[in-house]
Amino acid sequence: MSPSARRPLISAAALAAAAFAAAAFARPAAAQAKDFTITVPVNVSGLPSNITEMGISCTIMPEDYGDGRNAIAGGVQRFPVSGSYSGTVTISMNALPGKDPALARWYSCTAQFYGTERGVAATFFASGTTTPPVFPLVAGAPFYLGRNDRWTRIPGR
Amino acid sequence: MPSMLSSRRLGAAAAFAALLASVVNAQAAPVGATVLFDAQLAKATSVAHAPFKAGGVEWSCSTTHCAGKGPGGDPLATCKAVTKQVGALKSFTAAGRAVDLASCGAVAPAMVAAPMKAAVPAGTAAAAAAPHPAPPAAPAPPAAPAPKKGASASGGVAITTQTFTLTGTGVAAPRAAFTPMSWSAPAMTLTGTGTAPTRAAAGIAFTTDTMRLTGRP
Numbered sequence: 001m002s003p004s005a006r007r008p009l010i011s012a013a014a015l016a017a018a019a020f021a022a023a024a025f026a027r028p029a030a031a032q033a034k035d036f037t038i039t040v041p042v043n044v045s046g047l048p049s050n051i052t053e054m055g056i057s058c059t060i061m062p063e064d065y066g067d068g069r070n071a072i073a074g075g076v077q078r079f080p081v082s083g084s085y086s087g088t089v090t091i092s093m094n095a096l097p098g099k100d101p102a103l104a105r106w107y108s109c110t111a112q113f114y115g116t117e118r119g120v121a122a123t124f125f126a127s128g129t130t131t132p133p134v135f136p137l138v139a140g141a142p143f144y145l146g147r148n149d150r151w152t153r154i155p156g157r
Numbered sequence: 158m159p160s161m162l163s164s165r166r167l168g169a170a171a172a173f174a175a176l177l178a179s180v181v182n183a184q185a186a187p188v189g190a191t192v193l194f195d196a197q198l199a200k201a202t203s204v205a206h207a208p209f210k211a212g213g214v215e216w217s218c219s220t221t222h223c224a225g226k227g228p229g230g231d232p233l234a235t236c237k238a239v240t241k242q243v244g245a246l247k248s249f250t251a252a253g254r255a256v257d258l259a260s261c262g263a264v265a266p267a268m269v270a271a272p273m274k275a276a277v278p279a280g281t282a283a284a285a286a287a288p289h290p291a292p293p294a295a296p297a298p299p300a301a302p303a304p305k306k307g308a309s310a311s312g313g314v315a316i317t318t319q320t321f322t323l324t325g326t327g328v329a330a331p332r333a334a335f336t337p338m339s340w341s342a343p344a345m346t347l348t349g350t351g352t353a354p355t356r357a358a359a360g361i362a363f364t365t366d367t368m369r370l371t372g373r374p
Contacts, residue, residue, distance in 0.1 A: 033313060034313055035313045035314065036313055036314045036315075036316070037313060037314070037315045037316070038315075038316045038317075038318060039315070039316070039317040039318070040317075040318045040321055041317070041318070041319075041320040041321065042320070042321045043320055043321070043322050044321070044322065044323040044324070044325075045323075045324050045325065046323075046324050046325030046326055046327045047325050047327070048325060048326075048327055048328055048329040048330065049327075049329065050329045050330060056321070057258075057259075057264070059257070059259060068259060068260065069260065071257050071259060071260050073255075073257060074255075074257030074258060074259050074260065075255055075257075076247065076248065076258055076264065078199075078247055083327070093255050094254050094255060096233070096256065096257050096260065097232055097233070097251075097254070097256075101313070101314070104314060107316060109318050109321075111321045115330075117330050121200070122330070124330060125323070133330060134330065135325055135326075135328065135329065135330040136325060136326040136328045136330075137323065137324060137325055137326065138324045138325070138326055141322075141323075141324035142322045142323075142324070143322060143323055143324075144319060144320070144321060144322050144323075145321055145323060146318070146319075146321060152318075154314060154316065155316070
């Protein structure tokens with residue numbers, strides 16, 4: 001084979017390398033996207049004045065959700081509330097280092113309220129149920145704040 | 158000439174291999190690499206925490222968050238180390254990536270999602286006390302209606318949960334019931350050894366509305 005016949009081979013390799021390099025440099029931008037995005041609609045009202053913040057935390061687990069150390073990702077949003085809050089809270093998170101997002105199977109989100117009770121910082125509805133400490137609710141009104149002992153299957157997983 | 162060509166090919170192959178290696182390294186966890194950490198405090202402090210070193214990272218703090226720069230090989234360990242110094246956190250990121258607060262023990266007690274239990278009837282004592290069970294063979298019955306899911310623009314998992322709903326009466330939390338404890342002892346004696354302890358002991362704090370001591374005549 002003559003040298004001229006071989007040249008295209010080298011050029012192809014160089015082109016492949018250049019293409020690979022371009023893909024590599026383009027990667028950081030794509031890596032900024034989050035592995036999990038959970039949107040939590042929130043509609044709470046009638047909050048007493050001693051409640052100043054609401055918090056929502058979500059956790060992503062693999063098939064074995066019984067051990068917290070298996071958590072693939074977790075995120076928390078805490079935000080001020082005054083009397084009521086209506087809107088959506090978005091929790092975006094990446095898989096923890098060393099965890100594979102493809103293994104995610106379950107998720108759980110919970111909400112709590114923060115404020116003071118007799119001047120001391122306190123958390124309300126921490127269990128996701130009406131187990132104290134709580135504040136009075138309108139009888140019969142819908143109540144749902146999620147519970148971290150209830151896991152929901154990620155659709156399609 | 159053939160040997161020259163071979164060296165060219167080898168050169169191109171070597172360059173490609175080097176490029177491939179750099180790409181692989183860029184995608185691998187930056188073990189040992191220096192990264193920026195940011196820890197948002199769960200509760201703002203009235204005075205900024207003094208600079209300190211934890212997890213091999215030098216930290217400086219404002220009243221709301223602490224920032225540090227150091228080895229990023231084990232973000233979870235770094236999170237645990239800084240949590241020991243400053244307490245519960247609102248968020249912790251290493252090189253911009255969030256670390257699970259529950260895993261590093263940085264979540265305020267009520268926010269901890271780590272004590273995960275199998276689904277048990279709501280409102281029962283067992284709901285709070287049940288040990289971690291084996292994972293179910295079939296999906297556990299969700300407490301919420303089936304959520305909506307769609308692919309996010311990034312290709313990640315996108316989920317929408319059930320609406321978190323609550324309607325209060327606007328009335329402040331009721332005063333928690335307090336049951337007085339009664340305790341009697343014929344005599345209380347405390348005798349020191351006259352020597353100082355070799356290390357500081359952790360204090361125990363106990364707060365109550367009223368402490369009443371009634372002596373017997």
